[in-house]
Amino acid sequence: MGIAQAAAAAGHSVLVIEQKALAHGTSSKSSKLIHGGLRYLETAQIKLVFECLSERSKLLKLAPNLVRLELFNIPVYKKTRRRPWEIFAGLSLYAILGLLKPSALFKRIPRSEWDDLDGISTKDLQAVFRYNDGATDDAALTRAVMRSASDLGADLAMPAEFISADPSDDGNVVKYSVRGSVYTCKAHLLVNAAGPWANAVLDKISTSPSKLAFDLIAGTHIVIDEPAPKGMYYVEAPQDGRAVFVMPWKGKTMIGTTETKYEGDPSLIAPLDSEIEYLCEVASTYFPRLKSLKPSDVQTSFAGLRVLPHAKGRAFSRPRDTTFYVDKKLAPRVVTIYGGKLTAYRVTSEKFVAKFSKLMPKRTRKARTSNLQLSPDPQ
Numbered sequence: 001m002g003i004a005q006a007a008a009a010a011g012h013s014v015l016v017i018e019q020k021a022l023a024h025g026t027s028s029k030s031s032k033l034i035h036g037g038l039r040y041l042e043t044a045q046i047k048l049v050f051e052c053l054s055e056r057s058k059l060l061k062l063a064p065n066l067v068r069l070e071l072f073n074i075p076v077y078k079k080t081r082r083r084p085w086e087i088f089a090g091l092s093l094y095a096i097l098g099l100l101k102p103s104a105l106f107k108r109i110p111r112s113e114w115d116d117l118d119g120i121s122t123k124d125l126q127a128v129f130r131y132n133d134g135a136t137d138d139a140a141l142t143r144a145v146m147r148s149a150s151d152l153g154a155d156l157a158m159p160a161e162f163i164s165a166d167p168s169d170d171g172n173v174v175k176y177s178v179r180g181s182v183y184t185c186k187a188h189l190l191v192n193a194a195g196p197w198a199n200a201v202l203d204k205i206s207t208s209p210s211k212l213a214f215d216l217i218a219g220t221h222i223v224i225d226e227p228a229p230k231g232m233y234y235v236e237a238p239q240d241g242r243a244v245f246v247m248p249w250k251g252k253t254m255i256g257t258t259e260t261k262y263e264g265d266p267s268l269i270a271p272l273d274s275e276i277e278y279l280c281e282v283a284s285t286y287f288p289r290l291k292s293l294k295p296s297d298v299q300t301s302f303a304g305l306r307v308l309p310h311a312k313g314r315a316f317s318r319p320r321d322t323t324f325y326v327d328k329k330l331a332p333r334v335v336t337i338y339g340g341k342l343t344a345y346r347v348t349s350e351k352f353v354a355k356f357s358k359l360m361p362k363r364t365r366k367a368r369t370s371n372l373q374l375s376p377d378p379q
């Protein structure tokens with residue numbers, strides 16, 4: 001949707017082909033954060049964090065009814081692996097990368113205020129840090145971006161399945177089906193933004209373009225029928241030290257996320273029982289009132305798939321950047337997007353259009369996405 005908006009703003013004609021519904025894929029199953037990604041500092045993804053923090057500032061202005069700042073609390077216990085000085089150092093760097101704006105500053109919560117932390121356990125608690133980060137309704141944001149693209153003239157075919165493309169030196173002949181009828185269109189550029197389905201889409205292209213190998217890492221969230229906490233809590237899973245969020249979501253409490261390698265059909269992704277148990281255990285460790293939380297108390301759960309570069313070892317340390325991939329042996333008429341962050345959708349899309357507009361006819365720009373306001377779904 002971001003690329004549709006940026007391309008339409010640059011004056012190009014755009015058709016979005018979506019098989020199910022807007023934000024049907026990963027974009028409705030994220031942690032719903034518009035953030036720099038504090039934890040990516042541990043793996044030195046400084047440029048990504050800086051870019052995402054700058055996008056956070058922009059989206060707070062462009063979509064004030066969709067993106068809001070929340071208070072994030074990081075409790076540090078005797079057994080927490082990341083020590084208070086490490087959290088302090090990380091938050092200091094985060095504040096600098098956020099250009100020391102008021103929204104980028106953090107503080108240590110005095111012991112006298114710990115009772116006001118949504119009932120978090122204070123046994124062996126050593127320090128609590130508080131900073132700000134952004135949150136959104138990911139699906140509503142995605143729909144808002146598509147509405148903005150439509151206002152600029154982009155067309156949407158939905159539900160519509162991409163069937164095939166026949167690329168040549170000057171463009172593609174694209175086939176897609178809508179409720180059983182097959183349609184054909186011509187496109188100077190085919191943008192394969194199918195997320196976890198990206199390589200399945202490449203399989204349908206007549207020239208058999210090469211692909212990047214990636215891993216699908218499933219992330220599960222659960223929602224429990226408990227009043228929403230006043231802020232977000234960034235806790236360390238007792239099982240393996242991974243960061244897990246406990247956060248407000250539509251008046252309830254949401255807990256996530258897990259990281260499990262996934263090898264099946266992306267359309268069949270669903271939370272595993274073991275992941276739901278893991279998240280219940282994390283929440284009950286830190287919030288005594290949730291001590292008896294069981295999987296049967298979970299109201300809803302959902303799982304999404306991260307597209308991460310193929311590698312051995314934990315998903316945590318792999319880059320979250322976006323790759324624009326073109327098979328150089330073939331005419332560069334098909335570009336595949338691998339990976340990325342919801343937070344960076346706008347700047348990524350702008351970069352995409354700047355890089356590939358030379359493959360498209362010259363057009364007069366209609367708007368700049370940095371000035372386009374985004375509004376929530378009409379009532």
Ligand SMILES: Cc1cc2nc3c(=O)[nH]c(=O)nc-3n(C[C@H](O)[C@H](O)[C@H](O)COP(=O)(O)OP(=O)(O)OC[C@H]3O[C@@H](n4cnc5c(N)ncnc54)[C@H](O)[C@@H]3O)c2cc1C
Pocket residue numbers: 001017018019020021022023024025026027028029030031032033034035160161162163193194195196197201217218219220257303304305306339340341342343344
């Ligand atoms: C668990 C988890 C938590 C995350 N949390 C955050 C977060 O807090 N903040 C953040 O910034 N990012 C987060 N991310 C990353 C973010 O969610 C993704 O980067 C983003 O949603 C990817 O969007 P996308 O449009 O590339 O893919 P998707 O949203 O998956 O969209 C791909 C679309 O392609 C469609 N499609 C596939 N095949 C076809 C076909 N043949 N024909 C037609 N349509 C097709 C699908 O229906 C789907 O709607 C998270 C990711 C995960 C998995």
